Amino acid sequence: MGTPLDGGSRVPIGCPAKLRRVTRKKVAPDLEGWLSLAKARYAMGAKSVGPLQYASHMEPQVCLHASEAQEGLQKFKVVRAGVHAPEEVGTREAGLRRRKGPTKTPEPESSEAPQDPLNWFGILVPHSLRQAQASFRDGLQLAADIASLQNRIDWGRSQLRGLQEKLKQLEPGAA
Amino acid sequence: MLEGAELYFNVDHGYLEGLVRGCKASLLTQQDYINLVQCETLEDLKIHLQTTDYGNFLANHTNPLTVSKIDTEMRKRLCGEFEYFRNHSLEPLSTFLTYMTCSYMIDNVILLMNGALQKKSVKEILGKCHPLGRFTEMEAVNIAETPSDLFNAILIETPLAPFFQDCMSENALDELNIELLRNKLYKSYLEAFYKFCKNHGDVTAEVMCPILEFEADRRAFIITLNSFGTELSKEDRETLYPTFGKLYPEGLRLLAQAEDFDQMKNVADHYGVYKPLLEAVGGSGGKTLEDVFYEREVQMNVLAFNRQFHYGVFYAYVKLKEQEIRNIVWIAECISQRHRTKINSYIPIL
Numbered sequence: 001m002g003t004p005l006d007g008g009s010r011v012p013i014g015c016p017a018k019l020r021r022v023t024r025k026k027v028a029p030d031l032e033g034w035l036s037l038a039k040a041r042y043a044m045g046a047k048s049v050g051p052l053q054y055a056s057h058m059e060p061q062v063c064l065h066a067s068e069a070q071e072g073l074q075k076f077k078v079v080r081a082g083v084h085a086p087e088e089v090g091t092r093e094a095g096l097r098r099r100k101g102p103t104k105t106p107e108p109e110s111s112e113a114p115q116d117p118l119n120w121f122g123i124l125v126p127h128s129l130r131q132a133q134a135s136f137r138d139g140l141q142l143a144a145d146i147a148s149l150q151n152r153i154d155w156g157r158s159q160l161r162g163l164q165e166k167l168k169q170l171e172p173g174a175a
Numbered sequence: 176m177l178e179g180a181e182l183y184f185n186v187d188h189g190y191l192e193g194l195v196r197g198c199k200a201s202l203l204t205q206q207d208y209i210n211l212v213q214c215e216t217l218e219d220l221k222i223h224l225q226t227t228d229y230g231n232f233l234a235n236h237t238n239p240l241t242v243s244k245i246d247t248e249m250r251k252r253l254c255g256e257f258e259y260f261r262n263h264s265l266e267p268l269s270t271f272l273t274y275m276t277c278s279y280m281i282d283n284v285i286l287l288m289n290g291a292l293q294k295k296s297v298k299e300i301l302g303k304c305h306p307l308g309r310f311t312e313m314e315a316v317n318i319a320e321t322p323s324d325l326f327n328a329i330l331i332e333t334p335l336a337p338f339f340q341d342c343m344s345e346n347a348l349d350e351l352n353i354e355l356l357r358n359k360l361y362k363s364y365l366e367a368f369y370k371f372c373k374n375h376g377d378v379t380a381e382v383m384c385p386i387l388e389f390e391a392d393r394r395a396f397i398i399t400l401n402s403f404g405t406e407l408s409k410e411d412r413e414t415l416y417p418t419f420g421k422l423y424p425e426g427l428r429l430l431a432q433a434e435d436f437d438q439m440k441n442v443a444d445h446y447g448v449y450k451p452l453l454e455a456v457g458g459s460g461g462k463t464l465e466d467v468f469y470e471r472e473v474q475m476n477v478l479a480f481n482r483q484f485h486y487g488v489f490y491a492y493v494k495l496k497e498q499e500i501r502n503i504v505w506i507a508e509c510i511s512q513r514h515r516t517k518i519n520s521y522i523p524i525l
Contacts (some may be wrong), residue, residue, distance in 0.1 A: 031514055038508035042501055043465040045282070046246045047303045052286065055293040120293070123354040124401035126465060 033135030039128035044121070049129065054120045061117065062140060073151050076144040180377045184484035187265045192483070195492050198256060199480060201228035202499055204525050211506050212518050217245070220507055242507045249500045253493065254306035260489060267375060271486045274368045275493060277334055279308025281364060284316055284325075284335070285357045288348055291317035310334075321346060322356055338363035341414075351406060358398065358415040365391055365417045375486075382479050382487035389475060391420035392449065393468045399430045399439055400464055421446055461517075470522050473498055477524065495524055 041049045062078050069075040118125055118133055185192075203211075207227055214220045217240045221233045232248050233240065261272045283304040290300035297314055304313065312329050319325035325348075326339045342359045346352050365387060372383040395416045402412050413431035417423075422430065422442075429442045436456075443449040452467045472494060479491035502521035509518040 031512070034512050035509075035514050035517065038505065038512065039463070041508075042505055043463070046243065046504060047286065047305070050243075050303075052290055052295060052300060052303055053293065055295075119350050122289075122357075123351050123405050123407055124358075124398060126397075126401060127463060 030135070030139045033132045033139060036128045036132035036135060040121075040126055040132060043126045043128060049121055054117070058117075059115075062137075064144060069148075071155065073155055074148075075151075076147045078141050078144045180379075180484040188268050188486075191260055191263060191268070192488060195260065195488050196480065199488075199492050199495065202495060202524050203227055203502075205523050208502065208506075208521060208523060211503065212515075214506075214510055217242070217507060217511055220245075220503075220510060224503070242504060242511055245507055246500065246504050249503065251306060253496050253500070256496075257307060257493060268486055268489075270371070271375075271379075272489060273334055274364075274371060275490060276307050277338070277364050277368070278361065279305040280310055280333065280335055281308070281338075281357065281360045283308040283310075283313060284330070284360075285353060287313065287316040288319075288325075288353050288356075289350075292348070292350070292353070319348070321348060322352075335360065335364075337367060354407075355411065355415070358394075361394070362415060362417045365394070366419060369417075369419055378482055378485035379487060382482060382485050383490065386475050386479070386487065386490065388420040389448075389471065391417035392422045392426075393472075395420070395422055395427055395430055396439065396443070396449075396453075396464065397468070399433055400436065403435060421448065460520075466520070466522075469498060469501075473522050473524055498522060499524060 037049060060081050063081050065077045065079045066074050067077065118129060121129060207223075210223050211220060214223060221240060224233070225231055229249070229252070232252055233245065236244055236248070257272070257275075261269065264272055286304060287297070287300055290297075297317055300317075301313065310333050312333055315329045316325065319329060322339070322342050322344050326336070326343060330336055330339065338360050341363055342356050344352075348356070369384065369387045369391070372380050372387065398412060398415050409431055413427065416427045416430070418427075426442055426446065430439065433439045433442060440453045443453040452471060453464070455462055455467050456464050476491035476494045479485075479487045502524075505521055506518055509515055
């Protein structure tokens with residue numbers, strides 16, 4: 001979809017349909033993840049899968065990496081913590097989990113692999129807990145894709161509004 | 176050959192057996208579960224539970240009602256009933272009931288130790304401990320650094336002391352060692368409980384020994400399945416299997432070498448009881464191994480009530496009540512998450 005103006009400037013608006021599709025895809029793993037956690041509580045005991053099992057301060061396993069794509073837009077990607085090249089710039093949030101208290105940002109060269117969160121609940125965890133982890137991991141990547149698409153659509157909309165304004169000004173007899 | 180349990184059992188234990196049979200009759204029926212799965216909110220669930228034997232057990236709770244609160248209150252109620260049985264019991268039933276509480280004590284000890292690793296406050300963890308497993312030395316558990324410290328300083332006066340023989344070591348208590356400690360304690364406990372029931376003889380042994388053998392075999396299968404892909408070695412895995420049950424010794428030796436679910440299924444194929452259970456895993460209903468074992472456990476515990484003059488009815492009642500609590504909590508989770516596809520995956524009891 002585009003709007004020819006001034007010798008053919010075209011504005012790619014983006015794909016709202018793709019956004020809807022990816023958003024719907026994200027909802028499914030989230031729902032499955034929470035249900036799998038409930039299943040794990042069913043198997044292990046209600047108090048065995050809860051806030052008692054993890055510390056208030058934790059190191060993230062994954063980080064959100066922002067890079068500049070075409071047209072100067074920000075594109076988001078989920079990467080394993082500690083894998084960034086030092087010269088990469090962009091928004092660097094300490095994982096997608098928000099926790100209270102100061103969190104040390106590890107130096108990329110010296111960071112160890114963070115402990116698998118599955119071990120917070122014991123070494124012999126049921127399959128449902130592993131399924132929950134896998135579902136939430138899938139959801140994380142989809143969340144990054146949605147954010148990228150959202151950025152693209154917002155940019156496209158602002159471009160379209162600008163072009164529509166120009167068009168109004170150029171229309172003969174508009175005054 | 177009758178051993179005379181029917182002649183003298185009621186003298187000491189008749190009242191309590193009558194009581195536990197009355198409690199068993201108040202377990203939720205299929206109609207109750209049909210009403211519960213139709214609830215739209217947790218408040219609806221609470222209203223429907225008021226029409227059952229649970230009554231107003233959630234009356235003191237203010238909004239918002241959560242699944243965790245429902246679970247805590249149901250467990251408190253069960254604990255109240257069990258404490259009544261225990262306070263009115265005479266030997267050897269009292270020892271039998273104490274054995275039943277040891278499994279919850281082990282869970283509480285492990286919860287406290289894990290909490291210490293995560294730097295949680297003792298008060299916070301004590302609030303989440305299972306009420307059936309409370310003992311006075313609980314608050315000191317988190318200061319122990321090795322299993323030997325734990326035993327010598329804290330648990331030596333508790334009913335858990337005899338189960339520590341295979342667990343004494345100077346290894347620091349990290350996640351792997353805590354898991355090994357949990358399973359070894361449980362193994363020792365099950366073996367001691369089994370020996371107690373077997374030595375008691377009579378109808379109690381006839382009812383309880385098969386139930387405990389099933390429990391031992393279940394633990395072996397579950398430990399094996401959950402150990403795939405972890406840092407637990409095959410040798411360590413084998414040390415966690417209880418040394419009794421249908422699988423002991425050949426089945427356990429084969430299970431120790433299994434590397435995936437199919438190999439585990441091949442071991443189960445040698446046992447008429449376990450072959451259909453493992454074949455039922457997966458399938459269209461998406462049943463897990465835990466599900467099929469819970470179903471089998473419910474069948475065995477319901478059958479325990481078909482015989483009189485034995486202590487197994489107390490064990491069976493507590494286990495059936497726990498399954499009922501799991502069912503209600505599962506239904507409550509599905510309602511609160513608005514994910515009703517698998518809301519009927521509970522296990523009916525009556």
